[in-house]
Structures are given as structure tokens and as C-alpha cells.
Amino acid sequence: MMYSSRRKPVLYFKEERRFLSGKCTVYKLFGLCMVLVLVSLLWLQLSCSGDMNEDRRLSRQQQQQQQQQAPPCPADAQASSVDDLSWGPHKLALIVPFRERFEELLVFVPFMHTFLNKKKIRHKIIVINQVDHYRFNRASLINVGYQESGNDTDYLAMHDVDLLPLNDALDYGFPEDGPFHVASPELHPLYHYKTYVGGILLLTKRHYHMCNGMSNRFWGWGREDDEFYRRLRKAELQLFRPSGITTGYKTFLHIHDPAWRKRDQKRVAAQKQFKVDPEGGLTNLRYQVESRQEVSISGAPCTVINTKLECEQDRTPWCLLG
Numbered sequence: 001m002m003y004s005s006r007r008k009p010v011l012y013f014k015e016e017r018r019f020l021s022g023k024c025t026v027y028k029l030f031g032l033c034m035v036l037v038l039v040s041l042l043w044l045q046l047s048c049s050g051d052m053n054e055d056r057r058l059s060r061q062q063q064q065q066q067q068q069q070a071p072p073c074p075a076d077a078q079a080s081s082v083d084d085l086s087w088g089p090h091k092l093a094l095i096v097p098f099r100e101r102f103e104e105l106l107v108f109v110p111f112m113h114t115f116l117n118k119k120k121i122r123h124k125i126i127v128i129n130q131v132d133h134y135r136f137n138r139a140s141l142i143n144v145g146y147q148e149s150g151n152d153t154d155y156l157a158m159h160d161v162d163l164l165p166l167n168d169a170l171d172y173g174f175p176e177d178g179p180f181h182v183a184s185p186e187l188h189p190l191y192h193y194k195t196y197v198g199g200i201l202l203l204t205k206r207h208y209h210m211c212n213g214m215s216n217r218f219w220g221w222g223r224e225d226d227e228f229y230r231r232l233r234k235a236e237l238q239l240f241r242p243s244g245i246t247t248g249y250k251t252f253l254h255i256h257d258p259a260w261r262k263r264d265q266k267r268v269a270a271q272k273q274f275k276v277d278p279e280g281g282l283t284n285l286r287y288q289v290e291s292r293q294e295v296s297i298s299g300a301p302c303t304v305i306n307t308k309l310e311c312e313q314d315r316t317p318w319c320l321l322g
Contacts, residue, residue, distance in 0.1 A: 001024040006222040010113060015172070019025075022232075043044075059103075070212060072094045074104035075268065082263045083122050083124075083152075083232050084120070084122065085122075087120040087121065087122050088120075088121075088122065088174075088310055090122065090154055090155060090173075091122040091123065091124070091152055091153045091154060091155075092116070092121055092122065092123040092124075092153060092156070092157055092158045092172065092174075092202075093123075093124060093126055093145065093146075093149035093150070093153035093155070093156040093157070094112060094116070094123055094124070094125045094126065094156075094159050095126050095128060095141075095142055095145030095146070095156055095157065095158055095159060096126065096127045096128065096145075096159055096160075096161050096312055097128050097130070097136075097138040097145070097158075097161075098127045098128060098129045098130070098134050098141070098143055098161055099129065099130045099158075100159055101318065103163070104161050104162050104255055105161055105257060105297070106297055106298075107242045107298040108161050108162075108164065108165070108255075108301045109125055109127075109298075109302045110297055110298040110299065110300040111164050112125060112164070112300075113125065113163060113299075113300035113301070113302075114300070115168075115172075115319045118168065119168070119172060119173075121172050121173065123154065124149075124150075124301075124302075124303065125258070125300070125301070125302035126145050126148065126149060126302070126303050126305065127161075127302055127303065127304045127305065128141040128142070128144050128145045128148075128305050128307055129304055129305065129306045129307060129309055130308075131290055131307065131308055132307075132308040132309050134219060134309055134311050134319045134320065135219040135220045135319055135320070135321060136219070136220065137214075137216065137218065137219050137309055137319070138217060138218070138220065138221075139214035139215055139218050139222055139224035139227075139228070140165075140214070140216045140285060140287070140309050141193070141216055141307065141309075142158050142213070143214055143216065143281070143282055143285045144287050144305070144307050145305075146205070146208055146213060146282070147282070147285070148289070148305055149205075153205070154174070154204065154205055155174050155175060155203065155204045155205060156201060156202070156203060156208060157172065157182075157200060157201070157202050158200070158201045158202075158203075159199075159200050160183075160198070160199050160200065160224060162254060162255045163183060163184070163188075163200060163252050163253075163254055163255075164249070164252060164253040164255065165251070165252055166250065166251060166252060166253055167245060167247045167251045168243065169242075169244070169245060170182055170242060170244065170251070172202065174204070174292060175202045175203060175204060175207075175240065176204070177238065177240065178207065178230070178237050178238035178239060178240055179201060179202065179207060179232060179237055179238075179239050179240065180198075180201070180202040180203075180239075180240045180241070181196075181197050181200070181201050181202075181239060181240070181241045182199070182200035182201065182242065183198070183199030183200040183252060184196075184241035184242055186241075186248070187242065187245060187247070187248065187249065187251040187252065187258065188249070188252065189249045189250075189252055190254060195229045196225070196226075196229075197225050197226075197228060197229045197232070197239070198225035199252075201225075207235070207237055209282070210235045210237065211228070211231040211232060211234075211235050211237070211281070212231070212281030212282050212283060213281040213282035213285070214227070214228050214231070214281065215227050215228070215231075215276075215277035215280040215281060216280045216281070216284060216285060216316075217277055217280050217315075217316050219311070219316060219318055219319040219321070220318070220321070227276065227277060229307065230275065234276055283313075286309070286310035286312070287307050287308060287309050287310060288307070288308045288310070289305055289306070289307055290306040290307065290308055291305075291306045292304070292305050293304075293306070
């Protein structure tokens with residue numbers, strides 16, 4: 001029997017309808033779809049697990065590399081000997097009169113420790129922290145530093161906490177011939193008059209004792225070093241200063257911010273004297289040590305002596321001003 005060619009599409013259509021019309025076929029398609037979905041989910045889970053494991057493995061490798069490449073802590077990097085006997089027979093007591101200027105101390109101690117180590121100077125840094133309620137007394141605190149410096153040191157540096165030496169040629173060695181003014185007027189960034197001996201001054205302990213230390217009359221900021229200059233002359237001690245330093249006023253870094261920490265500059269007539277205090281000094285120093293702490297700042301050791309000064313209010317009532 002012959003069929004017209006036009007029937008082929010109809011026969012094909014009928015066969016397709018029979019294929020799709022059976023219930024069993026629909027269930028099969030539904031089941032096949034479910035199988036495909038489950039397989040896809042399983043494959044996705046396995047892929048994600050593999051990626052997470054790979055990420056964890058890479059993260060562990062990166063952490064190990066960072067630990068191997070990490071620089072040592074500042075304490076490990078900067079800690080070194082401060083009492084190497086091969087550096088010479090003399091040892092410096094670097095005395096820092098101090099009150100509440102901790103941000104400056106955090107810079108000063110590791111800087112000076114590194115500076116003195118580089119110059120192979122045996123030293124210990126002694127911070128005399130005034131913890132009483134009187135006005136700041138730099139001179140008395142230096143006297144306390146002298147008294148508390150111990151028998152293992154034979155010379156001292158009266159050193160401001162806000163003044164850092166930038167020139168390695170500056171000499172911090174033993175001042176055998178006489179007091180050595182490191183922060184001389186031609187180098188200090190602020191004070192340039194000829195009789196200035198503040199900032200940084202080195203003396204042997206014997207010379208300091210010859211001067212009877214510093215006067216305890218100066219409560220507040222300033223003038224105590226001017227009076228000490230007259231003590232040096234009275235004791236007939238020759239004052240020495242650096243030579244051959246070409247860095248001028250850039251020899252030191254002055255880190256005090258006067259806008260942030262204003263100085264106590266209140267004056268009374270009795271503090272404006274230009275003569276040597278005949279009574280004051282080591283002989284009439286009165287103080288109490290509240291505590292003594294050995295601390296380390298970025299690996300640099302220092303001794304903090306918390307000190308309460310005593311004021312003879314009948315002699316220096318201006319210790320209470322402000």
C-alpha cells in the first residue's frame with residue numbers, strides 16, 4: 001500500500017504522542033530528573049569541599065611563611081649588654097628627672113640605650129619620677145639620682161628627657177678633666193647664652209660632690225642650672241664643651257611640645273637670685289623612695305625610682321604654688 005509523502009509527518013507525530021502519553025514514561029522522566037538533581041548536588045558538594053580544603057591548606061602555608069619571615073620583637077632586637085667590662089672601667093649613671101611625660105620617655109630610653117651601646121659606654125638609665133604633690137623640682141631630683149645611683153657607677157649625666165643626641169661624634173665618655181657640657185650653647189636648639197649648662201651635663205661623682213650637688217630651692221621650671229654654673233666656678237672646676245661638631249643647632253632633637261605640655265614658669269623673688277645658695281644641696285636634701293622598679297622599654301632596661309620630695313615650707317613656700 002502506497003502512502004503519500006505528506007503522511008510521514010503525521011505518522012511521526014503520532015509516534016511522539018504515544019511516547020509521551022504513557023504514565024510510566026512520565027515517572028521515568030521525573031525519576032531521571034531527580035537523579036540528575038541529586039548527582040548535581042553531590043558534585044557541587046564535593047567541589048566545594050575540595051575548594052575549602054585547598055583554601056585551608058593554602059592558608060596554613062601562608063601563616064607558616066609569615067611566621068618564618070616575621071621580624072623579631074623589639075625587645076629581642078634591641079636588647080644588649082649595658083655592662084660589658086671590655087668597654088672600659090667607667091660606668092655612667094644617666095639620671096633623668098621626670099614627671100608625667102611618658103610619651104617622651106618611651107622614645108628616650110630605647111634611643112639613649114642604643115646610642116650609648118653604639119659608643120660602647122657602660123651605663124644604666126635612672127628615671128627619678130616625682131610622685132608628690134609639690135611643684136616639679138629638677139635639681140632635687142638630680143640630687144636624688146646621685147644618691148640612688150649606686151656604687152657601680154663613677155660618673156653621671158644630668159639629662160633632660162626631651163633632648164636626643166643626633167650626632168654620633170658627641171662624647172659621653174668619662175669627664176676626667178672636668179664637667180663636660182654636651183648640650184653646649186652653640187649646639188642646643190633653644191638656649192644659646194654663654195653660661196648655659198642645662199640639657200645634658202656630664203660630671204664625675206667626685207666633682208658633683210665638690211659642688212654639694214644642686215640647690216633644692218628651685219620649684220617649678222628653670223634657673224636651677226644657672227645657679228649650678230656658679231657652683232662649678234666656686235668649686236674651681238674647669239667646664240669643657242664639644243669641639244669639631246659641625247651640625248650646629250641640628251645636633252639634637254628637642255621632642256618637647258610646649259603647646260601640649262606647658263612649663264610651670266611661675267616665679268617668686270627668692271628664685272631670681274644670681275648667687276650660689278649657701279645652704280642648699282646634697283646636705284639638706286629630703287626625700288622618700290616610694291618604690292623602685294626595673295622596667296624594659298622596647299628591650300632597653302631602665303630603673304624607675306618613684307620619689308616623694310619634702311618641702312621645707314618655712315624656707316621655700318613657693319613649692320605649693322599652682
